[in-house]
Structure formats: structure tokens, C-alpha cells
Amino acid sequence: xxxxxxxxxxxxxxxxxxxxxxxxxxxxxxxxxxxxxxxxxxxxxxxxxxxxxxxxxxxxxxxxxxxxxxxxxxxxxxxxxxxxxxxxxxxxxxxxxxxxxxxxxxxxxxxxxxxxxxxxxxxxxxxxxxxxxxxxxxxxxxxxxxxxxxxxxxxxxxxxxxxxxxxxxxxxxxxxxxxxxxxxxxxxxxxxxxxxxxxxxxxxxxxxxxxxxxxxxxxxxxxxxxxxxxx
Amino acid sequence: xxxxxxxxxxxxxxxxxxxxxxxxxxxxxxxxxxxxxxxxxxxxxxxxxxxxxxxxxxxxxxxxxxxxxxxxxxxxxxxxxxxxxxxxxxxxxxxxxxxxxxxxxxxxxxxxxxxxxxxxxxxxxxxxxxxxxxxxxxxxxxxxxxxxxxxxxxxxxxxxxxxxxxxxxxxxxxxxxxxxxxxxxxxxxxxxxxxxxxxxxxxxxxxxxxxxxxxxxxxxxxxxxxxxxxxxxxxxxxxxxxxxxxxxxxxxxxxxxxxxxxxxxxxxxxxxxxxxxxxxxxxxxxxxxxxxxxxxxxxxxxxxxxxxxxxxxxxxxxxxxxxxxxxxxxxxxxxxxxxxxxxxxxxxxxxxx
Numbered sequence: 001x002x003x004x005x006x007x008x009x010x011x012x013x014x015x016x017x018x019x020x021x022x023x024x025x026x027x028x029x030x031x032x033x034x035x036x037x038x039x040x041x042x043x044x045x046x047x048x049x050x051x052x053x054x055x056x057x058x059x060x061x062x063x064x065x066x067x068x069x070x071x072x073x074x075x076x077x078x079x080x081x082x083x084x085x086x087x088x089x090x091x092x093x094x095x096x097x098x099x100x101x102x103x104x105x106x107x108x109x110x111x112x113x114x115x116x117x118x119x120x121x122x123x124x125x126x127x128x129x130x131x132x133x134x135x136x137x138x139x140x141x142x143x144x145x146x147x148x149x150x151x152x153x154x155x156x157x158x159x160x161x162x163x164x165x166x167x168x169x170x171x172x173x174x175x176x177x178x179x180x181x182x183x184x185x186x187x188x189x190x191x192x193x194x195x196x197x198x199x200x201x202x203x204x205x206x207x208x209x210x211x212x213x214x215x216x217x218x219x220x221x222x223x224x225x226x227x228x229x230x231x
Numbered sequence: 232x233x234x235x236x237x238x239x240x241x242x243x244x245x246x247x248x249x250x251x252x253x254x255x256x257x258x259x260x261x262x263x264x265x266x267x268x269x270x271x272x273x274x275x276x277x278x279x280x281x282x283x284x285x286x287x288x289x290x291x292x293x294x295x296x297x298x299x300x301x302x303x304x305x306x307x308x309x310x311x312x313x314x315x316x317x318x319x320x321x322x323x324x325x326x327x328x329x330x331x332x333x334x335x336x337x338x339x340x341x342x343x344x345x346x347x348x349x350x351x352x353x354x355x356x357x358x359x360x361x362x363x364x365x366x367x368x369x370x371x372x373x374x375x376x377x378x379x380x381x382x383x384x385x386x387x388x389x390x391x392x393x394x395x396x397x398x399x400x401x402x403x404x405x406x407x408x409x410x411x412x413x414x415x416x417x418x419x420x421x422x423x424x425x426x427x428x429x430x431x432x433x434x435x436x437x438x439x440x441x442x443x444x445x446x447x448x449x450x451x452x453x454x455x456x457x458x459x460x461x462x463x464x465x466x467x468x469x470x471x472x473x474x475x476x477x478x479x480x481x482x483x484x485x486x487x488x489x490x491x492x493x494x495x496x497x498x499x500x501x502x503x504x505x506x507x508x509x510x511x512x513x514x515x516x517x518x519x520x521x522x523x524x525x526x527x528x529x530x531x532x533x534x535x536x537x538x539x540x541x542x543x544x545x546x547x548x549x550x551x552x553x554x555x556x557x558x559x560x561x562x563x564x565x566x567x568x569x570x571x572x573x574x575x576x577x578x579x580x581x582x583x584x
Contacts, residue, residue: 123314124316126301127314129300130306130374131327131331131377132328132377133327133331134302137331141327146316146317
């Protein structure tokens with residue numbers, strides 16, 4: 001017991017943080033090209049992709065979890081292919097949770113990034129190109145500093161959203177302590193067992209964590225105002 | 232250098248071809264929507280759909296649909312509204328392009344450029360702390376410091392108020408005198424063209440109508456500029472002497488003297504004068520009993536009906552240069568003016584550029 005919270009609950013909490021961090025970082029990297037494409041493409045197929053990206057916002061998490069379970073399980077398209085390649089399928093594994101979290105938090109990363117890129121516009125990039133900066137150079141020296149607020153928002157939203165995730169993770173991960181049992185599921189288990197004290201402790205930690213995260217974003221947002229100035 | 236560009240975008244089609252001199256200021260002039268900015272963007276490689284032909288300093292920039300990426304072109308580009316990086320100080324904005332050019336390839340030096348554009352006091356500021364005119368000066372400096380082989384400016388003064396324009400124009404004029412690389416300047420302001428341009432490329436509806444020395448294009452009767460309400464002719468001359476008592480300066484244009492309001496320039500300084508067609512009257516005799524200060528012996532080169540009813544536009548030859556005069560059809564008849572006549576042009580107003 002540390003701070004009135006049992007060791008198993010600390011493990012669940014750390015697993016949650018690890019899951020949130022890994023899936024958010026992966027999402028941020030993978031969503032840059034997608035958000036970029038959505039921000040600048042003249043292609044009309046864009047609305048289709050936007051609707052798909054926004055889908056996790058409205059679907060019941062259990063629906064997402066159910067489909068992912070089928071897809072990642074031993075007989076699913078992805079899980080089956082992994083098995084055939086001599087690897088393990090992803091159902092009830094930490095990797096499966098990462099995949100599930102990424103799908104679930106996708107809109108929370110894509111949308112802030114897309115907005116930031118759209119607000120930035122193509123002019124600063126064109127200016128940088130006329131000043132001899134190549135594509136990667138432009139991204140690092142112009143896009144990143146001018147859209148850092150978008151990145152920060154995406155990071156915090158995705159991270160906080162993953163902290164509170166429940167349905168998707170329960171469906172694909174189950175509740176294996178140390179492997180797939182995250183804090184929200186641990187709280188559910190405590191309540192099921194009528195152990196309100198333990199549920200209180202863990203819930204309070206999540207509450208404080210989420211609040212501190214959001215507070216820091218709003219405080220930092222006051223300092224990162226470059227995108228606003230650029231327009 | 233021959234420049235050719237084709238670009239289609241929706242219903243708009245750019246099909247432009249013109250000759251770019253090795254130095255001096257070439258103004259691309261036309262009303263908004265005529266494609267002048269698109270042409271400039273094509274030259275910078277900012278229009279991926281463009282095809283055409285452009286070679287600068289021996290290097291192919293565009294050959295058919297193939298295009299050298301913008302960041303590999305030795306160009307300087309000044310956008311209509313200053314596109315300084317808001318997260319960098321003025322100094323770091325200026326250094327952005329400067330440090331991306333290999334030291335051995337730098338032909339434009341840092342300190343003289345800062346001084347030329349009067350940027351010393353601004354280096355530590357952020358773009359948001361600058362006035363519109365200051366921002367454009369920084370943008371011009373940033374473009375120059377990349378040691379470009381070609382400078383492109385897209386209406387750099389269009390978004391500025393008249394005070395800021397007045398502030399930045401002298402810098403651009405200095406640039407015009409000192410710069411050894413060609414400058415292509417997009418504008419729809421006749422005043423800017425009169426002050427800055429050597430060559431004029433006239434555009435309409437995505438096509439080049441004509442091109443030539445500014446003074447020629449302004450006064451060609453087959454071109455729209457001469458027929459505009461504010462039509463002007465451009466004269467090149469040199470300061471001869473000052474009349475301190477009368478606050479006047481004598482300028483010689485093709486052997487004839489023109490008095491203008493006092494200029495603080497030493498004798499020999501070249502000056503540009505512009506004379507509006509409506510400020511020139513024609514007389515058969517030299518005006519000795521008139522308040523008009525400038526009376527020039529000229530020859531009628533051409534006469535043409537003006538769009539304004541009852542008026543005639545007259546092209547007057549002054550040595551190798553020309554003046555425009557808009558007179559009434561009745562005056563023309565009463566004076567029996569015809570082509571080849573030697574007459575006197577009474578010039579009521581002269582602007583110095």
C-alpha cells in the first residue's frame with residue numbers, strides 16, 4: 001500500500017500511463033502525414049476520410065472493441081496473418097491495447113493537427129522554400145514551431161482520452177493484471193466487488209491527473225500563440 | 232532570357248511569353264485577375280501544374296512540365312503581404328535564407344544590406360512588433376540576403392498604406408540603382424511602375440499584350456495605357472542646375488530644359504519625370520506670354536481619337552522621347568494639327584520620380 005492504494009492498482013495505473021504514452025506518441029507520428037494530406041489536398045475524397053477518422057467519436061467503444069477483437073484475434077485478418085508468420089495474435093495483449101487506443105484516439109490527434117496545418121496555410125512554407133529550405137527543413141524549422149500548439153493539444157487530448165478509456169480495452173484486452181488491466185478496468189472491478197475505498201483511491205488519482213493535464217494545456221496555450229499571429 | 236509559361240486552373244488560363252532582360256526592373260503590369268501573380272509564381276516554381284520554359288543564369292528552372300524545386304532555385308521572392316516567420320526575430324528571419332546559402336556563393340553582403348534597408352534598429356524585434364512598411368523592408372532584405380540570381384516581387388506595396396509606401400519606395404529605388412540582378416516586379420500601380428520600372432510587360436486575361444521600355448509602352452497608341460484617363464508619359468533627363476532664389480531645378484531632357492520644383496540633387500543626377508497627357512497643351516507659337524514654365528519644341532508623331540468623346544490624343548516627339556497630350560477635337564481642327572507638324576508643348580505639371 002502506497003498512499004492508500006494497493007500495489008496491484010499501482011501496476012494498473014502505471015500500465016495505463018505507459019499505454020497512453022506509447023499510443024499517443026505513435027499516433028502523433030503516424031497522423032502527421034494524414035492530417036497534412038487532409039489539410040492541403042484538393043481531392044474531394046477527403047470528406048470520406050474525414051468521416052472515417054471521426055467515426056471513433058460517435059461509435060460505442062464496445063463496437064470498436066468488438067471489431068478490433070475480431071480483426072486482431074487468432075482468426076481475424078490481422079491476428080491470423082501474424083499467427084501464420086509465426087507471431088502471436090494481438091487479442092488480450094498489450095500490443096492489442098496500443099492498437100485499440102490508437103484507433104479510439106485517432107480523431108483527437110488528427111483534428112487538432114489538421115486545424116493547425118490549415119491555419120498555418122501554405123504561405124510560410126512557400127516563403128521558406130524561396131529561402132532555400134527543403135521539405136524536411138521546412139517541416140522542422142517552420143511547421144513544427146508554428147503548429148506546436150496543435151501538437152500539444154493533440155498530445156494532451158489523446159493522452160487524457162486514453163487514460164479514461166474503458167470499453168475498447170475491456171473488449172480486446174480483458175483484465176489481465178500487469179498485462180491488460182488498466183486503471184479504469186481496475187476501478188470497475190473494485191466497484192463490482194463493492195470495494196468502494198479502493199475505487200475511490202484510484203478514481204481520485206485519475207481525476208487529479210486529468211485535471212492537471214488539462215490545466216497545463218490551457219496555461220501553456222497562452223504562451224504558444226504563434227499560429228494566431230501568423231494569420 | 233525568354234520566359235514561357237502555361238498554366239490552367241479551372242476557367243483561368245495563363246499563356247504568357249516575354250523576354251526578361253539580364254538586369255534592371257521589369258514590371259509585370261495589368262489589372263487584378265489578369266494572371267500577373269500566377270506568372271510570377273510560375274517563375275518561382277510555386278505552381279506545380281505549370282509548364283513552360285525558364286532558364287536563369289545558365290541553369291534550367293523549367294523545361295516543359297519538368298520544374299526545378301523552388302528551394303533549389305537561386306531566387307528571392309517578396310510576397311504581397313510580408314510573410315515573415317512570426318516565431319523568429321527580424322535577425323533570425325534575415326539569417327534564415329542567408330545561412331542556407333554556402334558562404335562561397337554569397338554575393339550579397341550582410342552589413343551593407345542591413346544598412347541599405349535601414350534594418351539596424353529592428354534586428355531584435357519580432358514581426359508582430361513591426362509596422363507594415365518595416366515588415367516589407369525585412370522581407371526584401373531576407374530575399375536579397377540569399378544572393379539571388381533573380382528577384383521576384385509580388386505587389387510588395389499593395390497591402391501598405393500610403394505612408395508606408397512612401398517609406399519603402401526610396402529603398403526600392405536604391406535597390407534599383409545598386410542591384411546587378413534582374414528584378415521582376417508585379418504591380419497594378421502606375422505610380423510604382425513610373426518610379427521603379429525599366430521594362431514593362433503588359434498583361435491582360437492571362438496573356439502578355441506587349442512588352443518594351445516603360446516610356447514606349449506607356450505611350451503606344453495601340454495599347455490601353457495611353458488611353459486611360461490618367462495617361463502619362465515618362466521622360467528621362469539629368470539635373471543641370473539649381474535656381475535657389477526661385478526654388479526651381481533645371482532638368483535637361485533631350486537637349487531641352489524643363490524646370491521642376493527644387494530637387495536636392497547635384498548636377499548630372501539622372502531623374503525621371505512624368506507628364507500627364509491632360510497637363511500638356513499644344514501651341515503653334517512659343518508661349519512667351521503664358522504662366523506655363525515649360526515650353527518644349529516638339530513634333531507631332533501621331534494623332535488618334537481618344538475614348539473620351541470630342542478629344543484627341545496626340546503623341547509628341549521630343550528628341551528620342553515622347554510626350555502625350557490630350558486636346559479637344561475642336562482645338563485640333565482650329566490649329567489644323569497633322570502628323571509631322573512642329574509645334575510647342577506647354578507643360579503645366581511635371582512629377583519627379
